[in-house]
Amino acid sequence: MNRAAALICCLTFAPASAFAEVELSFYGGVQSAPSSDITIRGDDVIADDDFTQDWEGRSGEAPIYYGIRATRWQSQSFGYGLDFAHNKVYPENDDLPAGYDVLEFTDGLNTLTVNAYRRWNDAFGDVTPYVGGGLGFALPHVEVTNGSSETFGYQLTGPAATVIAGASYDINDQWSVFGEYKGTFSSNTADLETGGTLETDIVTNAVNVGVSFNF
Numbered sequence: 131m132n133r134a135a136a137l138i139c140c141l142t143f144a145p146a147s148a149f150a151e152v153e154l155s156f157y158g159g160v161q162s163a164p165s166s167d168i169t170i171r172g173d174d175v176i177a178d179d180d181f182t183q184d185w186e187g188r189s190g191e192a193p194i195y196y197g198i199r200a201t202r203w204q205s206q207s208f209g210y211g212l213d214f215a216h217n218k219v220y221p222e223n224d225d226l227p228a229g230y231d232v233l234e235f236t237d238g239l240n241t242l243t244v245n246a247y248r249r250w251n252d253a254f255g256d257v258t259p260y261v262g263g264g265l266g267f268a269l270p271h272v273e274v275t276n277g278s279s280e281t282f283g284y285q286l287t288g289p290a291a292t293v294i295a296g297a298s299y300d301i302n303d304q305w306s307v308f309g310e311y312k313g314t315f316s317s318n319t320a321d322l323e324t325g326g327t328l329e330t331d332i333v334t335n336a337v338n339v340g341v342s343f344n345f
Contacts (some may be wrong), residue, residue, distance in 0.1 A: 136237065153209075155199040155308070161187040163219045166330045168233075173326025176229075176276045183233065184222035187334070193218070193237055197312075197338065201247060209247045213264065216240055217314060217334045232275035239332060240269045241290040241314055243297025254297075259308075262294040268316035271330070279324045285316035296338070304344050312336045 163185040170179040189195040195218055201211035204248020217239040226233055245264030253259065268290045274281040313335050318330045 150345055151203040151209075153199075153203065153211075153342050153344045154203040155340050155342040156203065157197045157199070157308075157310075157338040158195060158248065159189065159336050159338035159340075161189045161195045161334055161336035163187060163217075163332055163334045165222075166332045169329045170322070171327055171329075173279060173322050176266075176274075176279055176322065176324075176326060179227070181227050181332055183227075183330070184225065187218055187331070187336075188220050188236075189218070189336075194239040194337070195238070197340075200247075201245075203247075203249075206251045207249055209249070211245055211247070213245050213266075214242050215292075215312070215336075216315060218238075218330060218338070219293070219334070230274075231274050232273050232280075234273050235318075236273065236328075237271035237333075239316065239318075239334065240271070241286075241292065241316055242266045242269065243290055243292050243314075245292065245294070246289050247294075249298075251345045256300045257297050259297045260295075260310075264292055266290050268318055270316075270318060270320070271274070272320040274320075274322060274328060277324065281320070281323045281328075285320050287320050288307040288316065290314060290316040298342065306342045306344070308338075308340050308342060310338050310340075312338055 165184045187281040197215040199213045201209045203209035243266030245262045247262035249260035292314045297308045298308035300306045317331045
């Protein structure tokens, strides 16, 4: 995560243009995920397997679902920045295929994306609608246990993409609150402890509420 911190610093302290506004945002909310197909190949302990797993987010359970965003507005309407999201997926109702003791991304299904945004200032008074989207990568905490095979740790597993639509409300010149929908796709290929791989594409859907500080 040191690279992410460095990128946020560069974004925050880059030389200012005629109009430049930096916005730091913190959000939480309710996040879920539909089922996804899982493929496991080449593991010495876990046999080759293909199955569909149902997921749930359990957003309020520790570690909670949250996100952090840094945006540099280059004009009244256009901005760009970084978005880190701590997404999570648990097996729905703890239901796992036979032979699996643990299969989850709960600490979490983390994504870091570079986003671009379009907003409409002054269109609705103190309420500012916005949309955004971006690309990046997934850095989940992979947890898979089957028999004597146990995989437990962070991995860089593949590309990620996100779309966002919401609106913010100005409290004063520096503080605002916002609500939004955020959808995130991640394509994950994780290495298993005994040499195999787990592959799955996961979509998360979130309704976020948060607070932003502008300077």
